[in-house]
Amino acid sequence: MIATKLVVRNAISKLLPRGGHDAVNQTTSTQPGQVDWEIYTTGLNGVDNGENNLLSSLLYYSIAFLAFVLILSHIQHLILVKLRHILLLHTNTREALLYWATPANSTVSFVKRHILWAPVGKIKHNREIRLSNAINFGTLPTRLQAILLTLYLASNVVYCTILLNWHLPRPQLIAEFRGRTGVLAVTNMVPLILLAGRNNPLIWIFGISFDTWNLIHRWLGRIVALESTCHITAWTINEVEISPIGWQGVLEKIRESHFVLCGLIAGISFLCLLFHSPSPIRHAFYETFLHLHIAFALAGLIGVFYHLKVDKLPQIIYICICIGIWSYDRLFRLVRLLYRNCGRRMTRFRITALPGGGGACRVDIELTRKWKYRPGSHAYVYLPWVSMWHSHPFSIAWSNNPDQRVAWNENCDHAERRDSSDSADSNDTVSLSPVGDMADIEKMTSTTIFVDRASAASSGKGTYMQRYSNDIPWSEKNTISMVMSKRAGMTKTLWDMANRTASKTLYFRGFLEGEYGAQHGLYSYGMVVLVAGGVGITHCIGWTRELLNLYKKGRGVARRAVLIWVVPDKDQYDWCREWFDEIFAVPGWDEFLTIQFYVTRPKGDMLVSPCPHVPAYAGRPDWRGLFNRFVEQRLGTMGVTVCGPGTLSDSIRYTVREQISNASIDFLEESFTW
Ligand SMILES: Cc1cc2nc3c(=O)[nH]c(=O)nc-3n(C[C@H](O)[C@H](O)[C@H](O)COP(=O)(O)OP(=O)(O)OC[C@H]3O[C@@H](n4cnc5c(N)ncnc54)[C@H](O)[C@@H]3O)c2cc1C
Known part of the structure; x- marks a missing residue:
């Protein structure tokens, strides 16, 4: 020794x-x-x-x-x-796609299957080890x-x-x-x-x-x-x-x-x-x-x-x-924060309470300067009125930047359409029940009461937030959007505040820091499978539009994309209805894209699809069966991305690992926790 x-x-x-x-x-x-x-x-x-x-x-x-x-x-x-x-x-x-569809090297497949992507045990990697809802031992x-x-x-x-x-x-x-x-x-x-x-x-x-x-x-x-x-x-x-x-x-x-x-x-x-x-x-x-x-x-x-x-x-x-x-x-x-938020106008947030899945907010953010975001990226949100200096990460789901719109409708301005309907909405927000809205907000945050009362007293024109949402018209031309599902902290406060107002909509000034993440692109795959669980759709929907956009412009490699969205409650479709409608308005979208919608806890016996273009299924998907089919029909290398609860990510990881020796596949996982 x-x-x-x-x-x-x-x-x-x-x-x-x-x-x-x-x-x-x-x-x-x-x-x-x-x-x-x-x-x-x-x-x-x-x-x-x-x-x-x-x-x-x-x-x-x-x-x-x-x-x-x-x-x-x-x-x-x-x-x-x-x-x-x-x-x-x-x-x-x-022929070229066929070449890229087969795994180049069995050793690489072996390493990916058994070392690189494999969890320590058999399946569990991202699924948290929990004793109860409150006690979580991580992954x-x-x-x-x-x-x-x-x-x-x-x-x-x-x-x-x-x-x-x-x-x-x-x-x-x-x-x-x-x-x-x-x-x-x-x-x-x-x-x-x-x-x-x-x-x-x-x-x-x-x-x-x-x-x-x-x-x-x-x-x-x-x-x-x-x-x-x-x-x-x-x-x-x-x-x-x-x-x-x-x-x-x-x-x-x-x-x-x-x-x-x-x-x-x-x-x-x-x-x-x-x-x-x-x-x-x-x-x-x-x-x-x-x-x-x-x-x-x-x-x-x-x-x-x-x-x-x-x-x-x-x-x-x-x-x-x-x-x-x-x-x-x-x-x-700090530099990122200043760059993103300081300009002629300050960043503004429009928060709309959405139904379904225990509650969520759609958050539209009017940007200070133009921003072409990377699909799959996230940004940190600061809402001082709600959660002081805390910052929370959220995926950027959508953007109204004209450069990121799908090719066919470059001249058809969705933003303008929303602009006009929305200015009516935003007037409603205040004129329908201004006192009620503010009373609700005052109940929620003492900071807000202080600022609002001070500014109201000094100007004599009404509260700060009312003036802010009224005086400056909201523009859809330069916005990005997120969906925040309700948890127990800031997201709950926000949802409660918006849900109590008559129009379910609130306006705040806030800050964005980003963008972060999205190191890996999905640009080089012949076929892309996007799997989302619940609010994980925010990671996938941006990619869906980006790939469709490239396909329509003839500048993409992907020939086919499949989006599978698994939710507990059918109403969650409404979180993204407007964005899906924009996709369905693209002529020939279905030559490229297939969407499947799974509802794990359907209410009643009959499950009616929330949209004629999207087949809805009750229960959980049979991942093995689905991936067998995808592998048979694949075009080139297949890119699989998943974002959602740990159980879902682990199932997809396991299924992809099973297929790795049959097909050339890349697996990209996004998780909403650390
Ligand atoms: C990269 C990334 C992207 C995300 N994208 C989305 C999205 O698009 N939509 C969505 O609904 N959620 C998303 N989340 C999750 C979201 O950040 C949390 O749900 C949110 O911060 C919870 O806030 P809360 O105060 O209500 O949480 P709480 O109920 O107080 O806590 C719930 C859990 O959220 C996490 N969390 C809380 N605060 C923070 C924080 N400041 N930073 C990081 N994690 C935190 C913790 O794990 C905590 O256990 C994302 C998370 C990450 C890491």
Whole structure:
């Protein structure tokens, strides 16, 4: 065992340059032959800084190696997708489509089926593990994620334990352990902070979505918290065992030494982060969790910064990098927010309460400047009147940008039609029941009452919101739309407020931050299958229009698209009725697009389709049967995208994995939770 450790240690030493001083054998004697053990409770005494630096470099090298492999495979994927796109754009013949329809390589299919897309177990990946409606233990990683996380965790454990100099006397060994865990905790903080940001550049570099980085962020957080706890525990053990006054000595050091106090504050902050972040707490009180999370993270960062600064420790550079990354993310968010919302007009929101599926709001947003959004992307919504400074992510479902309209109706202005009907609506909103509307709103938010009363008093012209919705006509020409299904927080407040008004419509000023996501396009597939569950339609409907648009303009590769929408309640069709009508108005839309509508909990015996163009089925789809048919009828590579509840995503993932050896398929999943 000792021989193995020495071999590993020597191999690492040869591989990497060692920095810092090596204090493994550093002991100070008070008298010849007598060791002063107390030195191991302070500073770098007993800390093997050279080896710590070496191992922290090794940790970064292993991340860099993994990044290199991932980036190579991403570049290879991008080249393949681009090549397929360009070739099929120029020769979109049956033969060409046939070529791309068969899997090129059985090994790639095997890796996709059993490692890349496979959940740890058989089926469950995105479906949350729940004890009850309120207690949610989160989701399970895929096999690849699990393997990589286990390897990383194991390397940290090995560096902190097996690679210690176990032959040293106990106090010196504990001091070495203290140094090792402290240095590795700080080393891990850099990727930890990097992966937490919305504007994490790795999302684009690797084409990996925010929720995957978020998963890694959570595991890194656990590692940092455990390592810093070990660091503090090791210091305490030495202090208690060596100091003649035991625990009293610990308390005195905390009182007297800034170095110790700052370290302790950081350690406690990391522990708080560890204990308040588990999935049941995170999901049950998301906003509270988020605010506490930021507060503890800041306390942790500042604590470590001063802890390292007081003793002029070289690892302070890592904390400076962390602060830099964090500031970059916040600054970038601010710039995006200002760009999207400040202009001649401010961003305005029109909220309409919709029936069906336990309630949802259609949210139309009048933009400050033109925005050609990427289908499948999302933006963060800030509605200060409803939820103060909180921001919530929502997919952008639709846009009235003329560039994104389907080719045939470029001159037929849907927006104008809605403009005229809507200006009547918006007048109704106020003239029908102005007092009632405001009374409702006042009941809901005290902030609104304050602003409204103040502005009403100062102008004498009525309330702020009434004036705002009345005075400036709403324009449909530059809007994007979302659907927000009612949950328990902001979305519920919003729905309640809109639902209580006579016209079910409200106007707010608010802010948008985005756009985010949509790293992967569906442009290079001959056939696209879009599966939506409930409000997941917001992710799919934009893609449906985009692909139809390209098909009609003769600029698309896709020859066929199938949209399957599974809902519990038929009325949910009304969430998107207007958008579907716009699609059905395109001549020949059905040559390209098939829509299937499944109602899992139909009311009564007879299920009447909500629209003559859309066949409606009662119950859940037979995914295996459907995908067997799709695979038989496929044209070129098949792109499958799913967005909806975890159970639905897992079923589609499983079915696609079953088919991967028969057909060339890509699977893209969008989830509405992290
Ligand atoms: C990329 C993405 C796109 C989404 N698109 C849509 C969409 O098009 N339509 C739709 O109805 N929903 C969408 N969601 C979900 C939506 O963000 C949440 O339902 C909403 O934030 C809940 O707000 P609430 O205060 O009512 O939630 P609560 O009832 O307080 O919490 C419900 C759950 O929502 C999540 N959540 C709450 N607040 C936030 C937040 N600030 N940031 C992230 N998650 C939060 C938490 O997991 C929480 O458990 C999307 C989520 C993501 C991540």
